[in-house]
Amino acid sequence: xxxxxxxxxxxxxxxxxxxxxxxxxxxxxCRLTIPIFLERKxxxxxxxxxxxxxxxxxxxxxxxxxxxxxxPFMSVYEATNAYAYYHSQSLYKEYKNxxxxxxxxxxxxxxxxxxxxxxxxxxxxxxxxxxNIIRFMGNVQGSTCAYVGHALSAYLINLFPPAKDSILExxxxxxxxxxxxxxxxxxxxxx
Numbered sequence: 247x248x249x250x251x252x253x254x255x256x257x258x259x260x261x262x263x264x265x266x267x268x269x270x271x272x273x274x275x276c277r278l279t280i281p282i283f284l285e286r287k288x289x290x291x292x293x294x295x296x297x298x299x300x301x302x303x304x305x306x307x308x309x310x311x312x313x314x315x316x317x318p319f320m321s322v323y324e325a326t327n328a329y330a331y332y333h334s335q336s337l338y339k340e341y342k343n344x345x346x347x348x349x350x351x352x353x354x355x356x357x358x359x360x361x362x363x364x365x366x367x368x369x370x371x372x373x374x375x376x377x378n379i380i381r382f383m384g385n386v387q388g389s390t391c392a393y394v395g396h397a398l399s400a401y402l403i404n405l406f407p408p409a410k411d412s413i414l415e416x417x418x419x420x421x422x423x424x425x426x427x428x429x430x431x432x433x434x435x436x437x
Contacts, residue, residue, distance in 0.1 A: 248323045249422030261322050268326035269333075272297060276337060283345040294346035294383045297334040300327040301353050301391070301400055315400060317414050319422035331389075338388050348382060349389040353396035354417075362424045366417060368395035 248264045276295065283293035300323075301315045316324055334349035341347060354360070354369035363369050370393045378392045391397040403410050 249320050249418065249425040251319045251419070251422040251426060253319070253321055256322070264322045265326055268323070269329045272330050272333060276333070280337075280341065283341075287344055292346065292384065294348065295337065295341075296348045296350060296379065296383075297330055297337075298350040298352065299331040299334065300324070301351050301396065315403065315410075315414065317418040317421070319418035335389060342387060346384060346387060348379065348386065348392075350379060350392045351389055351396075352391060352393060353399050362420060366420075368399040370395060 248260060276297070279295065283295065286293050331349065331351065334347070338347040338349060352370075352375065354363040354366040355372055355375050356364050356369050357372045375393055382390065382392060391400065403413060
């Protein structure tokens with residue numbers, strides 16, 4: 247996760263690292279694992295490809311309202327999630343009859359690195375979230391939030407467009423402030 251405020255001051259190195267960590271890594275890992283999954287299928291075994299993106303949803307309009315969810319202050323991270331979402335959807339359509347594919351689109355998942363999201367409505371603990379994903383394997387295909395609260399939040403937030411921007415801005419500011427406060431610690435981990 248990379249939140250930044252203001253965007254125009256974001257270190258170009260972080261932009262490249264964020265894109266590489268999400269888009270490039272997902273693409274290469276899928277390319278490496280798919281032949282293994284196809285071989286396993288030929289041997290009568292099952293496999294499941296799981297990609298985790300975010301609540302980036304294909305924008306469309308219903309009664310003049312967009313269902314698009316985009317969080318301010320997270321432009322590069324959001325863009326890589328959009329790439330990951332469409333990449334995974336395309337793979338699902340190409341390989342859906344050959345092995346299981348889950349494209350997980352979560353909202354707030356509380357981990358040790360995202361404890362600041364614990365006050366976010368419809369958040370879920372990482373253990374419960376991963377248990378849901380494991381239960382979905384072999385039972386659900388394609389795109390899913392993997393947690394009913396996230397599916398509900400995506401639906402509800404789009405019912406109230408004026409509140410939507412305010413809520414998403416608050417979430418974006420919270421994430422970017424946490425990142426900016428801890429960026430030296432975070433960057434030291436990866437240098």
